Amino acid sequence: MSKIIAVHSYKGGTGKTSMAVNIAATLAKNGKKVCLFDLDFRAPSLFAILKAQNVETWFNDYLNNSCEIDKAIVDMSPRIPGSGKFYACLANPSTEAIRDMSSKDRKWEMRALGRILALRESLLRDQKFDYLVFDTSPGLQYSSINAIVAADFVVVATTGDRSDVDGTKRMLAELYNLFEKKTGLVLNKVLDPSLSSRKTEMQTKIKADYKVPMLGMVPCFCEVLRAEGNFIFAQDKPDHPFTKIVAEMVKKIETNDVN
Amino acid sequence: MKNNSGIKVIRNDLSSKKPLNILEKIEESLEKLNEKMEVMIEIQKNSPANPNPHNVPAIPDASLDVMTLLSMPDHLRKTAMTICRCSKATAEEVAEQTQRARAVESAYLNQLVIMGYIKKERKGRKAYFYIDREAQS
Helix, strand or coil: CCCEEEEECCCCCCCHHHHHHHHHHHHHHCCCEEEEEECCCCCCCHHHHCCCCCCCCCHHHHHCCCCCHHHHEEECHHHCCCCCEEEEECCCCCHHHHHHHHCCCHHHHHHHHHHHHCHHHHHHHHCCCCEEEEECCCCCCHHHHHHHHHCCEEEEEECCCHHHHHHHHHHHHHHHHHHCCEEEEEEEEECCCHHHHCHHHHHHHHHHHHCCCEEEEEECCHHHHHCCCCCCHHHHCCCCHHHHHHHHHHHHHHCCCCC | CHHHHHHHHHHHHHHHCCHHHHHHHHHHHHHHHHHHHHHHHHHHHHCCCCCCHHHCCCCCCCCCCHHHHHHCCHHHHHHHHHHHHCCEECHHHHHHHHCCCHHHHHHHHHHHHHCCCCEEEEECCEEEEECCCCCCC
């Protein structure tokens, strides 16, 4: 069963963060105890999206071995009311922290992988979290690959853009395959609305084309863009089609029905 | 005369130590020998262009980071990934997860030890393999 979910993409701007936040929020709404992690240390964004305040200890500190995980996670449950629990472990957005994280060497990255892998024991086993969701930075970087190695399931967000398609295919073949990761592709910002009505056909096409199962297809919603990151759709807009599509994807992940 | 005294020493040895202990020591030595041979066979098998087994890079405390994992040959990556996930494991435990033979995993693990990526520690009759992340600072 997939307990650690990483959301990744080849290019930036594919909707990773939006996907990660909404997947985590949907899981929390479904009554699960969830922690959402920001592993995009070069361009942290969860801090702003979740409107977190008074954060003193960051995920950076945990990876730097200067605190335990309990100190680095923030209870955001009031932001996502429901029967579940919603926690976040945020990346430090200060320029100094970003500079510090950009200058780490291979040995630090190796120890960081060890710290990320240890979350399975500290959070899933000991603190009874149901799911950990990793929001990563795009492309092949240490922090993202560390997240992928630690994850049980990788959600890959992609758009139809030429700059994205080829890179995504290569990444799927040369990265996820090597690590033998279970993967689901999310085709995001789909412009042709008729495609969603031809779901089965698209599913077969995607599987043949990208050689991985399709987790979902998200049309380009102007409302999502217009929201300017001010809403968590899964929470604030429960009846929006975007929320329903995410709910469907989460159901597939929860029931292990991605094929 | 010399022979007699030699026999006497062995007799004394046998009477002072339990024969079972001696057998266990022999078994342990045989296991060590076996592991060494498995490593040698494996190294030869995987480097046809390089018949000299001494050419395997012996990097002390090489870091087993994700980029290193990516650049590894498939058969070693599988073993290395398993050790990454379990903090400490025997060849048998690794074999259970990879569904390959214990002897095969033992050879791969020992190869990773020689390459400096993982460490090996003996506890009684069992050999444990682990990544020494903290020592590599």
